[in-house]
Amino acid sequence: MSQKVDLVLHGVQIALTVNKKSEILRNVSILIKDKKIVDIISSKQIDSFEFEKLIDCSHHLVMPGLINTHTHTPMTLLRGIAEDVDLQGFLEKVWAEEARIMNEKGTYIGAKLGALEALLGGTTCTLDMYLHPHMVHKGAVEVGLRHAIGPVFFDFEGPDGLNWEKRIEYLRNWQNVINEIGGAKIPLVAQPHSTYTVSPENLAQVAKISQEIGAIFNTHISENQKENDDVFSKYQKSPTKVLSDINALDNAVFAHAVKLNDEDREIIYKKEVSLCHCPGSNLKLASGAFEWKKAKDKGINVSLGTDGCSSSNDLDMFNVMRQAANLAKLINEDPAAVSVSEVVRAATINGAKTLGLEDLIGSIEVGKEADLIVLDLDQPHLVPSGDPHALIVYAAGRSDVVHVLVAGDPVIVDRVPTKVDKDFILTEARNHIRQ
Numbered sequence: 001m002s003q004k005v006d007l008v009l010h011g012v013q014i015a016l017t018v019n020k021k022s023e024i025l026r027n028v029s030i031l032i033k034d035k036k037i038v039d040i041i042s043s044k045q046i047d048s049f050e051f052e053k054l055i056d057c058s059h060h061l062v063m064p065g066l067i068n069t070h071t072h073t074p075m076t077l078l079r080g081i082a083e084d085v086d087l088q089g090f091l092e093k094v095w096a097e098e099a100r101i102m103n104e105k106g107t108y109i110g111a112k113l114g115a116l117e118a119l120l121g122g123t124t125c126t127l128d129m130y131l132h133p134h135m136v137h138k139g140a141v142e143v144g145l146r147h148a149i150g151p152v153f154f155d156f157e158g159p160d161g162l163n164w165e166k167r168i169e170y171l172r173n174w175q176n177v178i179n180e181i182g183g184a185k186i187p188l189v190a191q192p193h194s195t196y197t198v199s200p201e202n203l204a205q206v207a208k209i210s211q212e213i214g215a216i217f218n219t220h221i222s223e224n225q226k227e228n229d230d231v232f233s234k235y236q237k238s239p240t241k242v243l244s245d246i247n248a249l250d251n252a253v254f255a256h257a258v259k260l261n262d263e264d265r266e267i268i269y270k271k272e273v274s275l276c277h278c279p280g281s282n283l284k285l286a287s288g289a290f291e292w293k294k295a296k297d298k299g300i301n302v303s304l305g306t307d308g309c310s311s312s313n314d315l316d317m318f319n320v321m322r323q324a325a326n327l328a329k330l331i332n333e334d335p336a337a338v339s340v341s342e343v344v345r346a347a348t349i350n351g352a353k354t355l356g357l358e359d360l361i362g363s364i365e366v367g368k369e370a371d372l373i374v375l376d377l378d379q380p381h382l383v384p385s386g387d388p389h390a391l392i393v394y395a396a397g398r399s400d401v402v403h404v405l406v407a408g409d410p411v412i413v414d415r416v417p418t419k420v421d422k423d424f425i426l427t428e429a430r431n432h433i434r435q
């Protein structure tokens with residue numbers, strides 16, 4: 001009797017597996033059942049299987065969905081409001097506009113817009129950070145994104161009006177909130193904003209609870225020199241050392257990490273902290289250049305992120321891959337500073353590792369959930385395909401993505417979202433910013 005599966009990506013011209021050897025497969029069919037990849041076969045063997053649905057991929061490249069490990073999805077609504085200013089000037093403008101439109105409704109609308117932009121551009125999973133995280137999560141999950149987020153912490157009352165005790169309560173109850181919303185599997189996350197907005201005592205409290213409940217401790221670190229100088233003048237140490245001295249590095253993720261010293265990198269390596277490189281945001285705010293090669297050579301896990309649309313203007317992870325690759329080559333004056341397969345790994349399996357999901361997503365391997373994207377290769381800029389990793393990093397773009405699966409569910413088919421109405425989301429977003 002033939003085996004029955006839910007979905008087949010059939011006749012895949014090129015599959016970037018991003019398995020341990022970064023193998024490239026050709027003319028294969030990927031079989032999906034109950035969310036998971038159950039087999040990868042030669043396309044000729046398809047007759048031995050029954051299937052509910054088949055997607056022809058004979059002119060296509062299939063790869064793991066991109067994983068954006070640092071963004072502020074609802075900030076899509078703040079696109080273009082703070083241009084040609086540095087980080088501090090940017091924060092002033094952004095915080096004023098947030099007070100005006102980013103209430104619960106605004107974050108929900110912005111999250112849907114951001115999740116739709118992400119998915120249409122081949123990003124299947126996001127580590128997000130924003131106020132009113134329950135509304136952000138609800139919006140993103142409704143669109144179909146695998147979406148990790150958690151309560152945010154500042155010492156002061158943020159625009160959400162929550163005091164410290166309420167924030168702590170929010171974190172302790174977070175598992176219930178995400179269970180109720182549903183969606184693809186994600187880790188718990190606690191999100192103290194930074195060492196310049198949260199005191200060491202409060203950071204230590206969040207770290208302790210995170211360890212108790214098994215949450216990721218996700219924060220901004222050393223984004224530019226001024227941040228380091230401010231933190232140093234307060235505590236006479238670097239942001240990384242502030243966290244290290246209060247034992248806040250278990251299961252930690254640092255966004256940006258542009259201005260690290262060798263001691264910081266040593267601490268980060270020993271504590272297995274993941275770093276999220278956001279080249280677009282760092283370039284545009286002139287924050288500096290993350291030293292990817294140094295981090296990589298040290299053995300630190302490095303994944304990629306867009307940051308919010310207020311600083312980097314879009315959620316395009318293809319663009320981020322290219323920026324990150326070129327930036328590493330430029331600052332090292334070495335074209336071999338990062339290889340094309342390392343760049344693809346940073347945008348996929350390394351992101352999964354950042355989220356503690358490396359056994360679940362991030363590569364095309366039997367047993368993993370099918371978070372996969374399908375790109376149309378019949379485009380002048382993708383012919384000839386040459387080295388497929390280079391094709392993805394240096395030639396392909398998000399508009400080449402035609403189908404997107406999250407946990408085996410086709411959430412984008414032929415560039416159209418299947419769970420939400422695109423026009424409705426666009427209208428809702430335009431109306432909200434006018435209020």
Ligand SMILES: [Zn+2]
Binds near residue numbers: 070071
């Ligand atoms: Zn950020």
